[in-house]
Amino acid sequence: MPAARSSARGTGARGGAAKGAKIPQVSWREPRPAPIVLVSGPEEVLAERAIAGVREYLRAEDPALEVTDLRADDYEAGTLFAVTSPSLFGEPRLVRVAGVEKCSDAFLQEALKYVENPQEGATVLLRHTGATVRGKKLLDAIRSGAGGGIEIPCAAVKRxxxxxxxxxxxxxxxxxxxxxxxxxxxxxxxxxxxxxxxxxxxxxxxxxxxxxxxxxxxxxxxxxxxxxxxxxxxxxxxxxxxxxxxxxxxxxxxxxxxxxxxxxxxxxxxxxxxxxxxxxxxxxxxxxxxxxxxxxxxxxxxxxxxxxxxxxxxxxxxxxxxxxxxxxxxxxxxxxxxxxxxxxxxxxxxx
The missing domain is CATH 1.20.272.10 (Zinc Finger, Delta Prime; domain 3)
Known part of the structure; x- marks a missing residue:
């Protein structure tokens, strides 16, 4: 694993952790990879910037990055483990999961298992808008520190x-x-x-x-x-x-x-x-x-x-x-x- 990535995963976020969270809270302007990246909150513009920033960070480390997009509300059992498994040539993997606030039972069960033992060389990015409490058990697990994740909050810009x-x-x-x-x-x-x-x-x-x-x-x-x-x-x-x-x-x-x-x-x-x-x-x-x-x-x-x-x-x-x-x-x-x-x-x- 490149040194830059391992150091990025171990550093904290500017501004400190959110109340009750045990994982780093990272600014959407300075996104970085981790085994699990939770992009939370309703502001889509900020979320899109954060997601694109994680991809750019990983591609700068290795242009051979494999990117896979999944939907948590239209999920086939076994897919998450299949796309995060190491390939023959060991390319890094980025798996972007949309719709976690509407996730199926199958996705929720597999995601909970996955965060207990993330795959080496894989970054799983979960997008949760906060529109519903669906997936709260998964969010709580990530925020407790399971999987060595980070959170990128994208609060609504209203004022x-x-x-x-x-x-x-x-x-x-x-x-x-x-x-x-x-x-x-x-x-x-x-x-x-x-x-x-x-x-x-x-x-x-x-x-x-x-x-x-x-x-x-x-x-x-x-x-x-x-x-x-x-x-x-x-x-x-x-x-x-x-x-x-x-x-x-x-x-x-x-x-x-x-x-x-x-x-x-x-x-x-x-x-x-x-x-x-x-x-x-x-x-x-x-x-x-x-x-x-x-x-x-x-x-x-x-x-x-x-x-x-x-x-x-x-x-x-x-x-x-x-x-x-x-x-x-x-x-x-x-x-x-x-x-x-x-x-x-x-x-x-x-x-």
Whole structure:
């Protein structure tokens, strides 16, 4: 067995094991082989990346890799042991098993036996979406350490911040720089489909020379980019009063809701307040505050031209607008415009 593979199997995962698990939890961005690889969770984009990464890792070690695909819900008895058995020339084997959450009794029984004594030179990759509890006994056995396996969790990407992190990670992995506002616009354009967002990131990485700017996003995806709450907030915080009011009107006309609009302002101002006046290195401060490095860096850029007084005024204006858009006032639009005026001008309303 190649040394690289044996060492890969013995090392732990970044981030530590999941609660109750005795096996390494491995990032889908850094997949690696093991006798048993459990790819769990509902997010198919991440799972596809993880599965492809394991295959690429093994093929880099030995181009003669044999790949076999099975379905756990349409399984013929004896197949798993047959395809994992050593061949005449001893080529490594990768067996990818889909549909474990719908597995047949025959597969479950044989898989439980297999994890007790995996075949040398074989990697069995099991895909379980978590959609059902079917196969739980097998998952429990793997997570207890039977078979010397690893788990690659692929949790659902639902929140806007998770999609931003995903897209930022795509560009970071490719060593490609993207402007924060361009990143926000890109995520906004593909807010409902992670598969399309992933494809858009890869297209920009392969097609665009140099940094990815707002103009690049407009050129490629201008027809899809809607003005989001964060775009309005970014514009107002930068002091561009007129542009911020126009962006607000555009966002509301596109169906944006005033309540999450105010929430976006509150989140950004709260982050600025936490970072203001702190000279710790970005990574150290981010770890202490439970934030990402890029969030600290962005907050520090946003704080240019701000002081304690103006930041306090902005936070007060946002708190007032929050109550008004939730029913304390008759005109949510006026409440939003007044909030934006205070934030963009950094002065009390009417001053």
């Amino acid at each position: 806007d911040s998770d999609r931003v992190d995903f897209a930022a990670g795509e560009f970071k992995a490719a060593r490609k720089r993207i402007q924060p506002t361009a990143l926000r616009s890109l995520v906004s354009a593909f807010a409902d489909d992670l598969t399309e967002l992933a494809a858009a990131c890869q297209q920009l990485i392969s097609d665009v020379e140099g940094d990815i700017t707002d103009d690049v996003i407009t050129k490629y995806y201008g027809g899809r980019v809607e003005v989001s709450a964060f775009v309005v907030a970014d514009t107002a915080i930068a002091g561009r009063h007129g542009e911020a009011l126009l962006a607000l009107r555009h966002a509301l006309a596109s169906g944006a809701d005033p309540v999450p609009m105010v929430a976006a302002f509150a989140m950004k101002l709260r982050t600025m307040a936490r970072v203001a006046g702190n000279r710790e290195p970005s990574r150290q401060l981010a770890q202490r505050l439970g934030m990402k490095d890029w969030q600290v860096d962005r907050a520090r850029r946003d704080l240019a031209g701000w002081n304690e007084r103006s930041l306090g005024l902005a936070i007060q204006a946002t708190a007032r607008a929050d109550g008004e858009v939730k029913g304390a006032a008759r005109d949510p639009l006026f409440a939003l415009e007044r909030m934006i005026t205070v934030i963009a001008t950094r002065q009390p309303y009417g001053a």
